[in-house]
Amino acid sequence: MMGSYDHIWAKSEMRGAVSLAMHLRQTAICAVYIAGWMGLDPRIARLGALLHDIGKASILFQNFLRQNATYPFPFRFRHEIASLFFLSLVEKAERPFVLEMVIAHHKSLSGDKRNLGLLDMEDWEDNNFELHARGFEQWSEDALGILQELGLVVHKIGLEEARRNYEEAVAYCRKRKLGCSEWKGLMLAADWLGSAYGEDVEAVLPRLFVIPDLSCYDNPDPLYPLSLRDARDGRRHTMVVASTGSGKTSFLFRRCRGRVFYILPFQASINAMYERVRQDLQGTDAFVTLLHAVSCIKWAGQEPEERILQRMTGASVKVMTPHQIASVVFGGKGYEAMVIDLKGCDVILDEIHTYSDVMQAIVLKLVEVLVHLGCRVHIGTATMPTVLYQKIIQLLGGEKEVYEVRLSPEELDSFDRHVIYKVKSFEETGGGDKRSHCKRSEGFDCMQSGEKGSGIVWKDCRKICRSE
Numbered sequence: 528m529m530g531s532y533d534h535i536w537a538k539s540e541m542r543g544a545v546s547l548a549m550h551l552r553q554t555a556i557c558a559v560y561i562a563g564w565m566g567l568d569p570r571i572a573r574l575g576a577l578l579h580d581i582g583k584a585s586i587l588f589q590n591f592l593r594q595n596a597t598y599p600f601p602f603r604f605r606h607e608i609a610s611l612f613f614l615s616l617v618e619k620a621e622r623p624f625v626l627e628m629v630i631a632h633h634k635s636l637s638g639d640k641r642n643l644g645l646l647d648m649e650d651w652e653d654n655n656f657e658l659h660a661r662g663f664e665q666w667s668e669d670a671l672g673i674l675q676e677l678g679l680v681v682h683k684i685g686l687e688e689a690r691r692n693y694e695e696a697v698a699y700c701r702k703r704k705l706g707c708s709e710w711k712g713l714m715l716a717a718d719w720l721g722s723a724y725g726e727d728v729e730a731v732l733p734r735l736f737v738i739p740d741l742s743c744y745d746n747p748d749p750l751y752p753l754s755l756r757d758a759r760d761g762r763r764h765t766m767v768v769a770s771t772g773s774g775k776t777s778f779l780f781r782r783c784r785g786r787v788f789y790i791l792p793f794q795a796s797i798n799a800m801y802e803r804v805r806q807d808l809q810g811t812d813a814f815v816t817l818l819h820a821v822s823c824i825k826w827a828g829q830e831p832e833e834r835i836l837q838r839m840t841g842a843s844v845k846v847m848t849p850h851q852i853a854s855v856v857f858g859g860k861g862y863e864a865m866v867i868d869l870k871g872c873d874v875i876l877d878e879i880h881t882y883s884d885v886m887q888a889i890v891l892k893l894v895e896v897l898v899h900l901g902c903r904v905h906i907g908t909a910t911m912p913t914v915l916y917q918k919i920i921q922l923l924g925g926e927k928e929v930y931e932v933r934l935s936p937e938e939l940d941s942f943d944r945h946v947i948y949k950v951k952s953f954e955e956t957g958g959g960d961k962r963s964h965c966k967r968s969e970g971f972d973c974m975q976s977g978e979k980g981s982g983i984v985w986k987d988c989r990k991i992c993r994s995e
Contacts, residue, residue, distance in 0.1 A: 532673045537583055538722075539592045545725065547584060548673045551577050553728050554721035555677070558628075560732045561716055561840065565867060567709065571621050575628030575710065576717055577677055578616070582609025584670035586662040607633055608645060609659045611696040612689035613670065616681055626699055627710035632718060649697050656693050663689055709870075712863030716840035719864070723839065735841025738785055739813035744777040752938045753778040760930040764923040765905035766916075767932045770939065775907040776800075776877070778932070782905050783873035787844045788852070790874065792881050794819050801846040813843035818851050840868045849876075849890055855900075856892045870900045877907040880915075887915060894922045 537550035555576040562572035582588070583606045591604065610629050617625050630645055648655050663686055671681045684692075724731050748754045751774030753767070758781035765782045767775050780787070789804070791797045801817040808815060852869065854862035874897050882890060897904050904923060923929045 531676065532669060535584055535589060535669055535673065536592050537580060539594075543725075547580065548676060549725065550721060551580060551673065552677055553725055554579070554717050557717035557720040557728055557732065558713060561713055561867070564736050565709070565713065565870060567713060568624075571624045571710075572628075572713060572717075574617055574621065574679075575625045575714060576721075577674060577679055578610055578613055578625060579629045579632055579714055579718065580606060580610060581613055581670050581674060582606040582611075582659075584666050584673065585609045585659070586666050587659075589666075603648075604659065605633075605645075605648065607631075608648070608655070608693070611693050612660065612663065612667070613674070613684060614692035614696060615684065615688055616674070616679060622695070623699065624710050626696055627708045628714040630696060630700065631708075631711055632714045645697065646700055656690055660686060660689060707858075707863055707866055709863070709867060712865075712867035715861055715864040716867055720839055734812075734814045735839065736786065737812045737814060737843045739783075739787060739808060739843040740811045741780050741783060741787075741808075743807050744780040746777070748774075751777070752934055753932070756932060758782050762928055762930040763903050764929045765903075765932070766920065766923075766929050767905075767907045768911065768916075769907075769909070769932070769934045771909055773934060776803075779875045779877065779905045779907050782903075782930070783875070784903065786842065786872045788869065788872055788874045789844060789846045790849050790852070790876050791846070792848065792878055792886070794848070796878070797846055797848060804844055804846060808844070814841075815844045815846070816842040818845060818847040840864055849882075849886065849893060852893065853889055855896050856889060866900060869897065869902060871902065873903045873905065875905045875907065878909075879906055879919075880908045880911045891915075891918060891922065894919060898922060898924070 532548050533546040535547045536544055537547040538545040555573045558572040558576035559569040561567075562569045585604070585606065587604050588606050588609070607629055611626075614622060614625070614629075652658065667684055667689070671684065675681045720731070720735075721728055745758075746754060751772075753769055753774035754777060756778060758778060760782075765779065767778060769775050789800060791800060797817065797819050801815065805815045852865055853859070855865050855869065876890065876894070879887075879890060894904060906919060920926070920929055920931075
């Protein structure tokens with residue numbers, strides 16, 4: 528839909544010449560949706576989203592996008608600083624939340640590696656406000672017109688009121704304590720989604736927060752001892768110690784109640800798990816994503832929408848390495864968006880015993896953070912050092928909060944992953960070449976060593992052999 532201010536861009540011509548009004552509208556839609564899901568105030572989320580980029584209406588920024596003018600001073604124009612000039616459009620009680628969304632959605636408050644945080648520039652530039660307010664009387668009319676078109680109640684803002692708004696923001700930043708900002712995380716997530724999808728974002732959003740139907744994993748089978756265990760327990764977290772092939776994965780999924788982050792240490796196992804879960808949940812509304820260092824190669828055959836969504840906030844099930852969420856431990860760039868994504872979800876940490884000493888230390892801190900974020904943590908392992916086991920149980924809140932499951936000695940004794948048979952000759956297997964199909968296994972592969980009378984191992988035929 529064409530508007531009165533479509534000549535004012537949010538993105539350059541090389542990036543589609545997206546109008547500022549359109550970008551703010553789409554970002555606000557995302558912010559409201561995510562806020563509703565996360566239990567934050569949707570109205571405040573909308574205010575912050577509408578104001579976060581309004582500083583792009585500045586003549587300086589518009590000239591920069593069109594590349595027909597250069598900055599008159601040797602400084603880096605920060606559009607979010609110019610956005611602060613409109614703070615008085617927000618009720619005083621709501622300004623701290625809006626400030627969290629606007630000030631640092633691109634740069635830190637201070638200490639940015641390029642020294643471009645708000646406080647950095649305020650301390651080092653005597654006229655930081657004047658630099659960003661050049662031509663304000665002219666371009667503020669366009670900015671207010673855009674906001675009014677988008678449904679915001681506005682009033683004329685002069686240069687002195689803009690200065691007071693800026694000084695209020697600086698004062699807030701100086702007294703703000705270090706720590707994670709949910710509102711910043713919300714803004715980051717909404718901005719990424721709004722930028723990625725533009726006009727199509729309303730159709731995409733409902734897919735992102737679907738709680739998966741995991742009933743397919745409730746399938747009792749005597750061959751998988753854990754499938755016979757009752758997963759219903761009031762305790763929040765889970766610790767499962769059981770042999771490979773005993774049904775740990777299905778049991779861990781049965782313990783989940785919301786969106787799921789499935790964390791594995793190795794790319795090969797992640798790829799395999801991703802394909803398995805996609806197949807398991809086929810025909811449901813669940814959206815499954817894959818995330819690791821080279822996962823983009825695996826996405827090469829997917830539709831563009833699918834590739835973009837992989838790294839966005841949301842998804843019914845995300846299969847990934849711990850490195851992908853380690854930012855919540857180290858406070859890496861954009862970690863607030865990951866916090867928003869993780870909050871209140873189920874997190875499965877599988878094969879935890881395989882991590883190196885350093886990675887185990889990171890995982891321990893990660894468990895602590897996940898508990899703080901209200902996540903339900905479910906851990907699966909075949910074996911684990913006692914010290915590590917005890918530390919994890921302690922972090923999860925002890926036996927009152929952790930449902931511990933182990934296979935009994937009787938279950939371990941009766942549990943066979945492979946069955947080996949000895950025959951007198953290869954012909955007894957059904958004949959043919961050295962790699963054949965065994966009659967007993969009804970088409971499953973079997974192997975033989977080539978020596979008469981040697982052992983033969985039937986692969987993947989445990990179910991057939993155990994039934995005889």
